[in-house]
Amino acid sequence: PPLYIQRYEFVIDFVKKNKPKKVVDLGCNDCTLLRKLKFHKEIELLAGLDIDCAVIRAKMYELAPIPTDYLQPGDHPLTIKLYQGSVTERDPRTKGFDLVTSIELIEHLQLEDVDRFTEVVFGYMAPVAAIISTPNADFNPLLPGLTGFRHYDHKFEWTKVEFQTWALKVCKEFGYVVAFTGVGQIPAQEESIGFCSQIGVFQIDRSGGDAPRLQNNVAEEHLPYRVLYNVVY
Ligand code: SAM
Numbered sequence: 001p002p003l004y005i006q007r008y009e010f011v012i013d014f015v016k017k018n019k020p021k022k023v024v025d026l027g028c029n030d031c032t033l034l035r036k037l038k039f040h041k042e043i044e045l046l047a048g049l050d051i052d053c054a055v056i057r058a059k060m061y062e063l064a065p066i067p068t069d070y071l072q073p074g075d076h077p078l079t080i081k082l083y084q085g086s087v088t089e090r091d092p093r094t095k096g097f098d099l100v101t102s103i104e105l106i107e108h109l110q111l112e113d114v115d116r117f118t119e120v121v122f123g124y125m126a127p128v129a130a131i132i133s134t135p136n137a138d139f140n141p142l143l144p145g146l147t148g149f150r151h152y153d154h155k156f157e158w159t160k161v162e163f164q165t166w167a168l169k170v171c172k173e174f175g176y177v178v179a180f181t182g183v184g185q186i187p188a189q190e191e192s193i194g195f196c197s198q199i200g201v202f203q204i205d206r207s208g209g210d211a212p213r214l215q216n217n218v219a220e221e222h223l224p225y226r227v228l229y230n231v232v233y
Pocket residue numbers: 004007026027028029030049050051052055085086087088102103104105108109
């Protein structure tokens with residue numbers, strides 16, 4: 001399958017194994033991943049955020065219930081919420097999630113915004129787990145005809161070492177552990193090159209006992225994200 005499908009499959013496998021109840025996809029684009037996730041009945045709250053309102057709106061009504069959602073209901077209702085906003089801003093409605101996904105998003109941010117993203121995701125949203133994917137620059141010489149970045153809108157592409165340096169700093173600063181993996185490998189390639197898309201799977205580090213988790217206090221806080229879609233079924 002194409003690489004983007006492999007990235008979605010990676011997230012879906014994680015969801016099947018870890019059964020998160022609340023999932024938010026950052027940079028959800030046209031909600032393709034969210035449409036796949038809505039069939040996982042353990043999920044109670046599925047949220048998506050993108051800065052681009054038109055791209056969310058393009059297909060968001062495909063998240064509406066279909067007859068089988070009523071014929072084979074889960075044990076609890078599913079809430080789907082879509083927001084327009086930037087991952088550089090804190091919005092209390094994204095706190096307390098079990099899983100945050102950020103698939104091929106960070107390389108579209110300026111480096112100072114990556115710092116904001118890091119603080120917002122790990123310091124503020126503080127999910128139980130986060131899956132972050134980004135291109136692996138070490139792999140680029142294996143891509144035929146590629147000069148420069150893989151996409152004109154990429155602000156950077158990190159090597160394995162650069163990505164891992166960032167990720168380990170995140171762990172130290174915010175109390176997470178990370179496992180490095182990825183999708184897309186050429187058979188018999190040098191193992192040191194790694195995957196075409198590199199992925200960090202972060203889990204909150206509970207080895208020091210449960211840290212007191214921040215309570216949502218939605219009423220008192222500023223809500224910078226704009227609600228584009230909200231359905232419960
Ligand atoms: N996650 C999707 C996927 O894997 O197919 C889409 C990836 S697309 C390459 C990057 C997405 O990030 C775009 O939809 C873009 O609008 C969004 N994006 C870029 N900057 C953003 C920001 N500051 N806050 C939220 N979304 C942003």
